[in-house]
Amino acid sequence: MDSVLSPLELTAREAPDGPVAIARPHRVRAAAEWFLANFPGETFYAVKANPSEWVLEALWGAGVRSFDVASDNEAALVARKFPAAQLAFMHPVKSRRAIGRAFHDFGVKTFALDSEDELNKILAETGFAKDLTLVVRFAVSGDGAAYPLTRKFGVTPEEAPSLLRKTRQASEEMLGVSFHVGSQCMRTDAYRTAMDGVNRAIVEAGVLVDVVDVGGGFPAIYPGMTPPPMIEYANSIKQGFEEMFVAQNAKLWAEPGRALVAEAGSTVTRVELRKGDALYLNDGAFGTLFDATHLNWAFPAKLLREKPSRAKLAPFRLYGPTCDSMDAAAGPFMLPADIQEGDLIEIGSLGAYGTAMGTRFNGFGETVTIESKDAPWPSMYGEATAKVVAMPKRRRATTKKPKPV
Ligand SMILES: *Cc1c(COP(=O)(O)O)cnc(C)c1O
Numbered sequence: 001m002d003s004v005l006s007p008l009e010l011t012a013r014e015a016p017d018g019p020v021a022i023a024r025p026h027r028v029r030a031a032a033e034w035f036l037a038n039f040p041g042e043t044f045y046a047v048k049a050n051p052s053e054w055v056l057e058a059l060w061g062a063g064v065r066s067f068d069v070a071s072d073n074e075a076a077l078v079a080r081k082f083p084a085a086q087l088a089f090m091h092p093v094k095s096r097r098a099i100g101r102a103f104h105d106f107g108v109k110t111f112a113l114d115s116e117d118e119l120n121k122i123l124a125e126t127g128f129a130k131d132l133t134l135v136v137r138f139a140v141s142g143d144g145a146a147y148p149l150t151r152k153f154g155v156t157p158e159e160a161p162s163l164l165r166k167t168r169q170a171s172e173e174m175l176g177v178s179f180h181v182g183s184q185c186m187r188t189d190a191y192r193t194a195m196d197g198v199n200r201a202i203v204e205a206g207v208l209v210d211v212v213d214v215g216g217g218f219p220a221i222y223p224g225m226t227p228p229p230m231i232e233y234a235n236s237i238k239q240g241f242e243e244m245f246v247a248q249n250a251k252l253w254a255e256p257g258r259a260l261v262a263e264a265g266s267t268v269t270r271v272e273l274r275k276g277d278a279l280y281l282n283d284g285a286f287g288t289l290f291d292a293t294h295l296n297w298a299f300p301a302k303l304l305r306e307k308p309s310r311a312k313l314a315p316f317r318l319y320g321p322t323c324d325s326m327d328a329a330a331g332p333f334m335l336p337a338d339i340q341e342g343d344l345i346e347i348g349s350l351g352a353y354g355t356a357m358g359t360r361f362n363g364f365g366e367t368v369t370i371e372s373k374d375a376p377w378p379s380m381y382g383e384a385t386a387k388v389v390a391m392p393k394r395r396r397a398t399t400k401k402p403k404p405v
Helices: 007-014 025-038 053-062 072-081 096-106 116-125 160-170 189-205 230-242 258-264 290-294
Strands: 020-023 042-046 066-069 086-089 110-113 133-137 145-147 174-178 183-185 211-213 251-254 265-275 278-281 301-304 313-319 328-336 344-347 368-371
Touching (some): 007 020, 007 265, 007 301, 025 053, 053 072, 053 258, 066 072, 072 086, 072 096, 096 116, 110 116, 133 160, 160 174, 290 328
Parallel strands (some): 042 251, 110 133, 133 174, 174 211, 278 313
């Protein structure tokens, strides 16, 4: 790959008619190295955020060995590529066949659940295996998140103690707890608040917990959404973990998706027509711009021209190529006022939930991927990372069932 070529030059060289996904594996590596060095536990990459080969390879190259998969197909993808990977199947509702396939064919031993029925499915489909890590998923507040994920999954605080006890009885190996504070979580204390709630249920249930999995939700930078420094999330989680009544040697896990890949991808899209402040593009809601359209998130956008425009910035709306009227992003996206048909726009920070969400609706969606070595958008992983708070000694812990370390 040429390091000297810009996304504009790279796109011109390939000259595809559809949109171009720009891949920046060096940004995946930087994010992964940050998590491996600073997150005080184990980092599982949430594969659904971006399952591209170049992403998986960059993560593996950086040293990530654990992956959170949401389906048996994601398990197959990772297990075939990296037979030594540790896989956790963290979708709380799985088909029986998916559970069996993940366990028997791809060596998955870790499964999430949020109901007794799902617990029974997992036990039955794994042949009552003795070496499972069963993780009870809690419903927690999504208040701090730009994209709440709390409505669909998770055991309620009232039901949690009983499910914890039942799962502990069934699990001869490890019992875990997990939650998801919602995606793009802007509040560092959201994790700690969630951990407090989970801890209350653990105390009420009187069970020994071996794994605390704080899920995903770690944020990326988007226009109008500048999160606190990532180290503050790590420090807050560290403190929350210390206050939990869990096994002395309990493990701390996280499942970042967005935070590991958002900065690493962007899309170069072409203006097919301009009508006033409306730009009709060759990519949209059913391509890599799901969040820009359906959630109306602002993504950084810039005009790519050999000779930069000197026109003032003006607000634009974007329309995708399909006939669906939902295929529109109100923005406003600030772009030079002289933008015209044939111009290329790069929309940044699309590495998470961009290409991963694309469809072939209306016959569009064929995306060429080109690797680039530049880093044009703001980063969560610059030098400005605050001091790491040292892990204090655990004060107290339940000791009902001590485990050999
Ligand atoms: C989607 C998801 C993640 C990743 O979430 P991000 O907000 O992208 O970090 C992690 N864990 C589970 C269970 C998920 O469903």
